[in-house]
Amino acid sequence: xxxxxxxxxxxxxxxxxxxxxxxxxxxxxxxxxxxxxxxxxxxxxxxxxxxxxxxxxxxxxxxxxxxxxxxxxxxxxxxxxxxxxxxxxxxxxxxxxxxxxxxxxxxxxxxxxxxxxxxxxxxxxxxxxxxxxxxxxxxxxxxxxxxxxxxxxxxxxxxxxxxxxxxxxxxxxxxxxxxxxxxxxxxxxxxxxxxxxxxxxxxxxxxxxxxxxxxxxxxxxxxxxxxxxxxxxxxxxxxxxxxxxxxxxxxxxxxxxxxxxxxxxxxxxxxxxxxxxxxxxxxxxxxxxxxxxxxxxxxxxxxxxxxxxxxxxxxxxx
Numbered sequence: 665x666x667x668x669x670x671x672x673x674x675x676x677x678x679x680x681x682x683x684x685x686x687x688x689x690x691x692x693x694x695x696x697x698x699x700x701x702x703x704x705x706x707x708x709x710x711x712x713x714x715x716x717x718x719x720x721x722x723x724x725x726x727x728x729x730x731x732x733x734x735x736x737x738x739x740x741x742x743x744x745x746x747x748x749x750x751x752x753x754x755x756x757x758x759x760x761x762x763x764x765x766x767x768x769x770x771x772x773x774x775x776x777x778x779x780x781x782x783x784x785x786x787x788x789x790x791x792x793x794x795x796x797x798x799x800x801x802x803x804x805x806x807x808x809x810x811x812x813x814x815x816x817x818x819x820x821x822x823x824x825x826x827x828x829x830x831x832x833x834x835x836x837x838x839x840x841x842x843x844x845x846x847x848x849x850x851x852x853x854x855x856x857x858x859x860x861x862x863x864x865x866x867x868x869x870x871x872x873x874x875x876x877x878x879x880x881x882x883x884x885x886x887x888x889x890x891x892x893x894x895x896x897x898x899x900x901x902x903x904x905x906x907x908x909x910x911x912x913x914x915x916x917x918x919x920x921x922x923x924x925x926x927x928x929x930x931x932x933x934x935x936x937x938x939x940x941x942x943x944x945x946x947x948x949x950x951x952x953x954x955x956x957x958x959x960x961x962x963x964x965x966x967x968x969x970x971x972x973x974x975x976x977x978x979x980x981x982x
Contacts, residue, residue: 903915
């Protein structure tokens, strides 16, 4: 009898096995890869110990010489952070989605600031996991954790209290949806004229990719199932990034693959085989086919070449 996994496999057109190069390993965690406007590379290490103490790091990586250094270890009010996602704006500021601190900014000398503790409705912010700028400068954010510190650390893997926010270009924090099980990776699909059109959110435990039609800063409608990852094993969608043809490359945590979806979603048309099982995120280098991939198990960073360049990021789209 055919399983759902077998059926999905038959729908997939191609499995590719590019050459991967390891950049660094042995970090305290491996997530949130990003290039800034000057092609400097950063990532985060969202360390959580067995005793739920937190000492996550924001890292600067020399990708040519395979070296890493700690830019900062964010903490607010004596509570250490769990930085999990990272983006860069047009001012070269790093924006960090943090599971304990919510949303923070980090400057290049390592100083950091907690952006807000409440949303525009006066509700305590939830801990954040990933973020993505649209071309208008709105930052869309997943929030799978419970209330930020000093509240107890909780995650929405079983109970669906995960949320999605938008920090608008008018500096307004809007919760646009809730009731999700661990919303994780996030991406924005733009129209040919550069208008933000569709928001895509990964829900890890259900292997689902949800879409919302973007109506404006902090305004969406029509949540729909956009895509589904193959297989019934552990894991699900994590970080994601678009190539220049609007194919969405999705980190399939626990599977040993990146899944590649067309711009209309559905099922992946290509799988990219990885040299490890637990991939957490990916990011293209500006103007190139180079993709940088973070590994959960070895706490490392890898690089490979995709078939086409990545889509321009907000900080690149001048």
